[in-house]
Amino acid sequence: MSAAALTCPRCQSTSFVKNGRTHNGRQNFRCKACGKQFVLNPTKKVIGQDTRELIDKLLLEKLLLAGIVRVTGVSEGWLQTYVNTKYDTIPKQVDVWPKKRGT
Ligand SMILES: [Zn+2]
Numbered sequence: 001m002s003a004a005a006l007t008c009p010r011c012q013s014t015s016f017v018k019n020g021r022t023h024n025g026r027q028n029f030r031c032k033a034c035g036k037q038f039v040l041n042p043t044k045k046v047i048g049q050d051t052r053e054l055i056d057k058l059l060l061e062k063l064l065l066a067g068i069v070r071v072t073g074v075s076e077g078w079l080q081t082y083v084n085t086k087y088d089t090i091p092k093q094v095d096v097w098p099k100k101r102g103t
Pocket of ligand 1: 008009010011012013031033034035036
């Protein structure tokens with residue numbers, strides 16, 4: 001993320017100051033020109049490996065997705081996509097008779 005790309009979403013000013021952090025830990029900024037407070041890239045939150053591992057554990061505990069959202073702070077949309085992707089990629093070998101290879 002280059003500093004030159006940072007602009008106020010309201011007035012496009014590049015003059016702003018750090019303004020503490022939001023409740024979920026993201027850097028908050030305040031525009032010096034128009035006074036708007038904003039968070040950079042609020043929708044592009046990267047979910048770390050630690051969080052993913054925690055989610056995996058919670059899924060094994062059969063916690064409801066809404067509960068996992070509350071515990072980990074990820075968005076419901078992200079979690080739904082993550083779960084869908086996860087169960088799509090898990091090989092469903094449990095109920096399938098193994099195919100013979102070779103010969
Ligand atoms: Zn502004």
